[in-house]
Amino acid sequence: MRSIILCVLIAAVFIGPNVARGSDSLSVNDATSSAEVANNFSYMIEGILSYSRWPDGITPSKACVVGSGTYKGLLFNNEAISHEWGYYDDVGSLSPDRCDILYIGVIDRESYTLLLSKFIGLPVLTISENDPECDAGSLICLNMDESRIRFRVNLDAVARSGIRIHPQVLKLGRELEAAR
Template sequence: MRLLAHPPWLRAGLLALSCLLAVQAGTAAAQGVTDQAVKAGFVFNFIRFTQWPGVRPDDAHPLLLCAVGERPLDGQLVSLNGRRVDGRAVEVRMQVPPAEWPSCHMLFIGMGDRTESVLRGVGNLPVLTVGDQNGFVQAGGMIGLRVEDSRVRFDVNLAAAHRAGLTLNSQMLKLAGQVLK
């Protein structure tokens, strides 16, 4: 088996992701940061470590982070608005109607929404679906956030991501609690 050399920026990014996910969840309580703010940090990193089909790195259009449901992460997602991923701005849109879901790169499905109905509406579009409801990945969502032992964790439904044509970074998958294939 041949090991592939990765560019330094990718190695640095993966190291940063690993450190962030390990430290962020563990120190949140000590810093007075809410679980919702920590989850928003995870969401940003999910954007950074996902590849969408047909999206070029030099594309100037923003990465659209859309949200539906009641109080998605208690408003913490808006703190990601304007942050940059590989030179592209993240644009957060709240309470996005179904007709606009195909233009989203990520759709965060908040508590209280009809998860299975929303996931059926997204279907196999190249939209990364993320939620924090119990059983989210088992219901067909791609990344599910959860709190376990006072730490934020995440699970991944890799089969759902692949059906949508998305590529999730292998290092991120190693940090997931559970990966459904």
């Protein structure tokens, strides 16, 4: 089962909706493309989560979302993503003990930096939607457009967190970065 999820993750990232159409870009108004990208988002998030291991046998049960984002609603209403997600409006009061997984949508840079400073070095898998360089401290950074989703892995942040991410996911993140 795990190998199937990894294959789907790889396919979602590399193949995406462009291959079927033979084009390099897709229209924002193309509903089919949006649905495919949303589906790829779900598979990518679930793939990353399923190929991550927390230290000391921790089973992640608390998943948090802050900020706005194009696909954040999919975290709440998707059977492919098997975690319970809670949304937090007040970024300043969110404490690390509330989250094993933290999805950060679009928030202002000051709030983003403050939020990540609370989680650095803790076993919390942080996935950001608003950090194209992936240098602020999030473990995984998503780069999204209308036609595809890519991600970067901050190896420094991964090492400090104690969370182990499968080498194939790390390799995939590096390959996507090289193709950028």
